[in-house]
Amino acid sequence: xxxxxxxxxxxxxxxxxxxxxxxxxxxxxxxxxxxxxxxxxxxxxxxxxxxxxxxxxxxxxxxxxxxxxxxxxxxxxxxxxxxxxxxxxxxxxxxxxxxxxxxxxxxxxxxxxxxxxxxxxxxxxxxxxxxxxxxxxxxxxxxxxxxxxxxxxxxxxxxxxxxxxxxxxxxxxxxxxxxxxxxxxxxxxxxxxxxxxxxxxxxxxxxxxxxxxxxxxxxxxxxxxxxxxxxxxxxxxxxxxxxxxxxxxxxxxxxxxxxxxxxxxxxxxxxxxxxxxxxxxxxxxxxxxxxxxxxxxxxxxxxxxxxxxxxxxxxxxxxxxxxxxxxxxxxxxxxxxxxxxxxxxxxxxxxxxxxxxxxxxxxxxxxxxxxxxxxxxxxxxxxxxxxxxxxxxxxxxxxxxxxxxxxxxxxxxxxxxxxxxxxxxxxxxxxxxxxxxxxxxxxxxxxxxxxxxxxxxxxxxxxxxxxxxxxxxxxxxxxxxxxxxxxxxxxxxxxxxxxxxxxxxxxxxxxxxxxxxxxxxxxxxxxxxxxxxxxxxxxxxxxxxxxxxxxxxxxxxxxxxxxx
Numbered sequence: 001x002x003x004x005x006x007x008x009x010x011x012x013x014x015x016x017x018x019x020x021x022x023x024x025x026x027x028x029x030x031x032x033x034x035x036x037x038x039x040x041x042x043x044x045x046x047x048x049x050x051x052x053x054x055x056x057x058x059x060x061x062x063x064x065x066x067x068x069x070x071x072x073x074x075x076x077x078x079x080x081x082x083x084x085x086x087x088x089x090x091x092x093x094x095x096x097x098x099x100x101x102x103x104x105x106x107x108x109x110x111x112x113x114x115x116x117x118x119x120x121x122x123x124x125x126x127x128x129x130x131x132x133x134x135x136x137x138x139x140x141x142x143x144x145x146x147x148x149x150x151x152x153x154x155x156x157x158x159x160x161x162x163x164x165x166x167x168x169x170x171x172x173x174x175x176x177x178x179x180x181x182x183x184x185x186x187x188x189x190x191x192x193x194x195x196x197x198x199x200x201x202x203x204x205x206x207x208x209x210x211x212x213x214x215x216x217x218x219x220x221x222x223x224x225x226x227x228x229x230x231x232x233x234x235x236x237x238x239x240x241x242x243x244x245x246x247x248x249x250x251x252x253x254x255x256x257x258x259x260x261x262x263x264x265x266x267x268x269x270x271x272x273x274x275x276x277x278x279x280x281x282x283x284x285x286x287x288x289x290x291x292x293x294x295x296x297x298x299x300x301x302x303x304x305x306x307x308x309x310x311x312x313x314x315x316x317x318x319x320x321x322x323x324x325x326x327x328x329x330x331x332x333x334x335x336x337x338x339x340x341x342x343x344x345x346x347x348x349x350x351x352x353x354x355x356x357x358x359x360x361x362x363x364x365x366x367x368x369x370x371x372x373x374x375x376x377x378x379x380x381x382x383x384x385x386x387x388x389x390x391x392x393x394x395x396x397x398x399x400x401x402x403x404x405x406x407x408x409x410x411x412x413x414x415x416x417x418x419x420x421x422x423x424x425x426x427x428x429x430x431x432x433x434x435x436x437x438x439x440x441x442x443x444x445x446x447x448x449x450x451x452x453x454x455x456x457x458x459x460x461x462x463x464x465x466x467x468x469x470x471x472x473x474x475x476x477x478x479x480x481x482x483x484x485x486x487x488x489x490x491x492x493x494x495x496x497x498x499x500x501x502x503x504x505x506x507x508x509x510x511x512x513x514x515x516x517x518x519x520x521x522x523x524x525x526x527x528x529x530x531x532x533x534x535x536x537x538x539x540x541x542x543x544x545x546x547x548x549x550x551x552x553x554x555x556x557x558x559x560x561x562x563x564x
Contacts, residue, residue, distance in 0.1 A: 107286055107287075108286070108287045108288045109223065111279070111282055111283050111286060111287050112175075112216060112219055112220070112236075112283070112287060113235070113236060113239040113240075114239075114279050114282070114283075115175055115179065115212065115216065115279055115280070115283050116216055116236050116239055116240035116243065117239055117240055117242055117243030117246070117279075118179070118243055118272075118275060118276045118279045119182070119209065119212055119213065119216070119240065119243065120240040120241060120242075120243040120244035120247065121243035121244060121246055121247025121248075121250075121272060122182055122186055122205070122209075122247065122272055122276060123209070123244065123247070124244045124245075124247040124248040124251070125186065125247050125248075125251050125268065125269060125272055126147060126148070126189070126202070126356075127148070127248070127356035127357075127358075127359055128247070128248040128249075128251035128252045128255070128359055128373070128376070129251050129252065129255045129265040129268070130144050130356070130357070130359060130360045131255075131359070131360055131363050132255045132263065132265045133147075133198070133265070134360075136263070137194070137195040137198070139195055141357065141360070141520065143195065144360075145357075146199070147198060147199060147202050148202075148353065148356055150199050150202050150203050150206070151202040151203065151205050151206040151209075152206065152353065153206070154202075154203040154204075154206035154207060154210070155206035155207070155209050155210040155478065156206075156210070156478060156479045156480070156481070157210075157479065158206060158207045158210035158211070159210040159213075159214060159475040159476065159477075159478040159479040160329065160472075160475050160476060160479055161207075161210060161211060161475070162174065162178070162210060162211045162212075162213070162214040162215050162471060162474075162475040163214060163329070163332075163469075163471050163472030163473075163474075163475035163476065164472075165177075165211065165215075166214070166215055166218060166471035166472070166475075170289045171215045171218070171219055171287075171289045171471070172283050172284050172287040172288075172289060173284060174211060174212075174215045175211075175212055175215050175216070175219075175280070175283050175284070175287070176280045176281065176283055176284035177211060178207075178208045178209070178210070178211030178212035178215070178280075179208065179212060179276055179277070179279065179280030179283065180208070180277070180280055181204060181205070181207050181208025181211065182205050182208030182209055182212065182276060183208070183273045183274075183276035183277045183280065184204070184208075184273070185201045185202070185204035185205035185208060186205060186269050186272055186273040186276065187269060187270050187273035187274075188201040188204070189201045189202065189205070189269050190265075190266040190267070190268070190269025190270045190273070191266070191270075210475075210478065213474070213478055214471050214472075214474035214475035214477075214478055215471055216236065217233070217236075217458055217470075217471075217474040218470040218471035218474050219289070220232045220233055220236050220458075221233075221458065221459075221461070221462035221470050221474075222470065227395055227398065227399060228395060229391075229395075229458070229459035229462055230390070230391030230392065230393075230394040230395040230398070230406070230454055230455050230459050231388070231391050231392055231395055232391070233387075233391055233453065233454040233458045233459060234387050234388035234389070234390065234391025234392060234454040234455075235388060235391075237383075237384065237387035237388065237391075237450075237453065237454050238384045238385070238387060238388045240384075241380055241381070241383055241384030241387065242384065244380050244384075245376075245377050245380040245381065245384070247272060248359075248373065248376050248377070248380065249373045249376075249377060250268050250271070250272075251265060251268040251269075252359065252369050252370075252372060252373035252376070253369060253370065253373060254267060254268045255268070255369060256368075256369045329472065329476070331465070331469060332465060332469055332472050332473045332476055333476065335464050335465060335473070335549050335553075336541075336545045336548075336549055337460060337461075337464045337542060337545050337546050337549040337550075338461065338464065338465075338473060338476070338477070338549075340538065340539070340541050340542050340545060341456075341457050341460065341461070341477065341542070342476075342477055342480045342481060343538050344414075344534075344535045344538035344539050345457065345477065345480070345481035345535075346480060346481055347531045347534040347535050347538065348414060348452060348481075348531060348532070348534075348535035348538075349481045350527055350528075350531040351417060351421070351527060351528040351531050351532055354523075354524055354527040354528060355524070355528075357520060357523075357524060358375075358376060358379070358524075359372050359373075359376055360520065361517055361520045361521060361524065362375055362376075362438075364513050364514075364516045364517035364520060365430050365431065365432060365514070365517045366431075366432045367432055367435070371432075371435060374439070375435070375438055375439060375442060378439045378440075378442045378443045378446075379442035379443065379445065379446045380446065381443065381446065382442065382443040382444065382445060382446025382447040382450070383446035383447075383449075383450040384446075384450075385446075385447055386413075386446055386447040386448060386449070386450035386451060387450045387451065387453070387454045388454070389447070389451070390409060390413060390450065390451025390452075390454050390455040391451075391454035391455055391459075393409055393451075393455065394406045394409040394410075394451070394454070394455030394456065394459070397409060403543075403546060403547040403550075404543050404546075406455055406456040406459060406460060406546075407456060407539055407540075407542045407543055407546065409451055409455040409456060410451060410452045410455055410456035410457070410539050411536050411539045411540075412448075412451070413448060413449055413450065413451035413452050413455065414449070414452060414532055414535040414536035414539065415532070415533075415536045416445075416448040416449050417445075417449040417528065417529075417532030417535075418529050418532050418533055420441065420444065420445035420448065420449060421445075421524075421525060421528040421529050421532065422525070422529060423441050423445075424438065424441050424442060424445060425521045425522075425524055425525040425528070426521070426525055428441060430514065430517050430518060430521065449532075452535075456539075456542075457477070458474070460542075460546060461473045461474060461477065463550045463553065464546070464549040464550055464552075464553050465553060466553065
């Protein structure tokens with residue numbers, strides 16, 4: 001990648017200050033490429049430039065560093081030297097496909113966000129009908145908690161599978177595969193006749209979610225630059241929350257009715273499974289993976305290109321899949337920023353997993369299905385708006401404090417979980433007359449405690465590993481956080497039953513129970529306040545470690561660009 005050596009006369013005439021410092025030119029090129037978040041492993045050593053490269057340059061002139069601006073000016077001059085910058089037809093074709101838009105939005109991003117909507121809707125189905133499932137299978141809070149535990153634990157153990165698959169296959173195919181898993185299991189839960197069958201299919205559901213979630217996150221990370229990733233993840237969370245709200249409301253409202261002689265909650269599961277199959281098919285057919293963007297590789301072998309295409313389509317397996325996967329896993333595990341975020345995530349996920357009992361808690365207080373669904377919707381709307389707001393704020397703050405801004409935003413969000421959990425679970429009277437107070441408190445709570453993933457965790461992950469390892473780092477994050485947080489739901493049930501006196505056999509779930517609501521609220525309070533405090537504390541080492549890991553990742557990438 002010694003561009004100046006290839007065009008000595010041109011560079012001498014136009015930019016003489018570069019001639020005496022080739023390392024400065026190389027540094028500028030590396031800085032620009034890192035800024036654009038281009039697929040670095042696909043850059044040719046001869047620095048050929050395609051239409052895609054120029055498209056990215058033209059979109060990024062106003063937000064680059066001074067050295068990068070010089071580099072852009074150089075490339076703009078080279079742009080017109082057709083003898084040294086050939087244009088490939090496949091580059092034109094890729095731009096044509098990727099430029100497909102509906103109402104100004106990329107088709108690929110629209111479908112990816114639809115997949116996120118269905119994923120979140122599927123996650124919220126079962127918690128929304130805990131009361132009906134409890135009655136149908138004579139299950140208490142501990143049993144219901146185990147259903148969430150089984151799915152989350154299997155999801156955590158299966159998450160590395162997404163990282164392995166994404167190393168060698170297009171992510172739309174990976175997403176379609178995961179969607180098929182969760183859709184099949186969702187329909188099967190709706191048809192289950194025994195509690196054991198529900199547990200088995202919840203485990204299968206976890207496998208599907210394990211494949212889908214890391215692939216979604218890495219897709220978004222590849223689609224946005226460093227300074228905009230918080231917004232990108234915030235938008236993904238926002239539209240996903242719409243699915244969560246829709247899934248929870250649909251199941252809660254349908255739960256109290258019958259359709260063609262079948263309980264409404266079972267019909268809700270079948271409807272959600274059908275929609276998931278449809279979205280998975282559309283993703284597979286029409287979504288374009290950002291990593292399929294190609295630059296010109298002079299002297300590329302047609303046979304190698306054909307093999308790469310076949311591997312991308314899943315026709316043949318790469319020869320070193322397990323060796324490469326193992327190396328990728330090891331490299332991700334060694335990143336200290338990853339270790340710290342996983343540590344805070346292990347405790348930070350506990351409150352969120354515990355909150356699956358909110359619907360049951362509202363109904364024990366005496367709220368009907370519609371009122372409970374409305375309260376959950378206020379909380380979900382607050383979380384949706386908060387996740388986008390947190391991403392936007394962190395993007396702005398990180399421009400002034402690039403090493404610490406995201407960490408500060410995350411600590412603020414985690415800390416706010418302490419007072420709001422106390423207000424909702426202990427201060428507001430547990431009565432149907434307190435609906436308005438619960439609605440306001442839950443909305444504000446969701447607005448402030450939902451920042452961490454979008455403002456810090458997900459954007460920072462993308463900066464501390466190479467592009468090709470992004471799905472892997474998101475997968476391992478889910479593996480570690482999910483495996484430990486999956487214990488939260490059974491822990492809430494255990495605390496409610498063994499310590500605070502909840503008795504599922506003596507309580508009337510149909511009419512509500514003040515004693516049961518009080519016991520469940522105390523279990524929830526224990527599993528929210530303490531973890532939120534620890535989560536806030538565990539973010540602190542990132543003030544030092546993040547900058548070091550980010551710089552290390554950039555240096556490693558720069559070395560890969562220098563030909564040997």
